[in-house]
Amino acid sequence: MTELACFKAYDLRGRIPDELNPDIAYSVGRAYAEFLEPRKVVVGHDIRLSSPEICNAVVEGLLDAGANVYHIGECGTEEIYFATAHFEMDGGIMVTASHNPKGYNGMKLVREDAKPISGDTGLDEIEQMVIANDFKGSPNRGVMESLDHRDAYIQCLLGYVDGNQLGELRIVVNAGNGGAGAVIDRLESFLPCEFIKIHHEADGDFPNGVPNPLLQENRGPTIDAIKENQADLGIAWDGDFDRCFFFDASGRFIEGYYIVGLLAQAFLEQDPNCSVVHDPRLTLNTIDIVNAHGGQAIQSKTGHAFIKERMRSEGSVYGGEMSAHHYFRDFSYCDSGMVPWLLVIGLMKQKGKSLAELVDERMRMYPASGEINKHIDDPASVIESIETYYAETALEVDHTDGLSVTFDTWRFNVRMSNTEPVVRLNVESCGDEALMRSKTEELLALMGTEG
DSSP, rough: OOOOOOOOOSSEETTTTTSSSSHHHHHHHHHHHHOOOSSSSEEEOOOOOHHHHHHHHHHHHHHHTTTTEEEEEEEEEHHHHHHHHTOOOOOEEOOOTSSSSSTTTEEHHHEGGOBBOOOTHHHHHHHHHHHTTTOOOSSSSEEEOOOOOOHHHHHHHTTSSSSOOOOOOOEEOOTTSHHHHHHHHHTTTTTSSSEESSSSSTTOOTTTSSSSSSSSGGSHHHHHHHHTTTEEEEEEETTOSSSSEEOOTTEEEHHHHHHHHHHHHHHHHOOTEEEEEOSSSOOHHHHHHHTTTTOEEEEEEEEHHHHHHHHHTOOOOOETTTTTTTEGGTTEEEEEEHHHHHHHHHHHHHHHHHHHHHHOOOOOHHHHHOOEEEOSHHHHHHHHHHHHHHGGGGGGGSSSEEEEEOOOSEEEEEEOSSSSSOOOEEEESSSOHHHHHHHHHHHHHHHHHHO
16 A cells, blocks of 8 residues: 555545545544654644544544644634644644545644644655554553633634624624524623624534635625624635635625735735735736735635745735635634634724625625636646647746736636545636626536536
């Protein structure tokens, strides 16, 4: 065996139990400790039914390797990032499969200061150690203790918004039966907001579907609650709440791409000399905003590990992906699903505008298709044929992540997913929605599929 199916480009994801199980998880703990040689490791897990068992196996591997473990229990991914940096741990492991289907689980691994461990920075080596299953003995077994991190985490979040300056907002919050509800309950007493809670209780059976608001079929309950309660906005999270998704007062879903531009502008208005990191899938709006405010737009390969590494090397104040991952220099360069909505409601108050008013103009200026996912039998050859079709007339062809092709008035990106067996297409234009839609259909036809 030369590779394990659960090891991906920047984390672990796999079906339970054939691709990921307690035996593999134990070996990951042993390999992580042998690779990193940490003294103190923080661990936690999401709300999936398999997560406690997988997490316990990781803990046993760490302890047998001589590492001391600080367990924070059921949590969100960003809480592992926070605890690793805040409590000056040598590393952290989060057991989660994020938005993957119910039968999956996985892990995200970080080292000191919550620096990600990706395929380029140790994940491949850890995989090979797991496969070899030949671990060194440790003279002393580590010790595990519980760590109560949440008070410090909540205070960190509250540092991103001035609750005393907020107007009373009615906000629909949809945790998707994931982990976000517990944090909302803690924040509620500090904010003058009325939270209308749906799918609020954590439930690893996912009675209302896998918590993934990118799926249109999952948005209905949030939209209905906004309209029924005449809310000012709606927010929904994925299972481990490292991403949040926005709906305006009419129930319209706001693509994460436009939130990236909104937050980039907010940071640049405070410091015009900052740099902002973005992914290659949708770029025109972000680059235009950053340039207009005197900043520097820096493109990075898609994925949390790659974005964070680039942000650290550039000292960037903020990074954003159109998939609703938002990264903050003051949050250890990590992604958070809680910080963005706190910043957005602060902007609504500061500028005296609704969410729709904050994003409408940019949506008209740079209409986008939204990410279209298609299962294709031979994706590499399809992407190659698309490049051949467009390259001769393109202004620019870029391979930072998949294939990005730019023209005078429109561009597109098509790439193979790092976490799922699909091809992802994004198309955008400069102020011409009809052009964007026609080019989207053109590309889908070239991919051998229909819109």
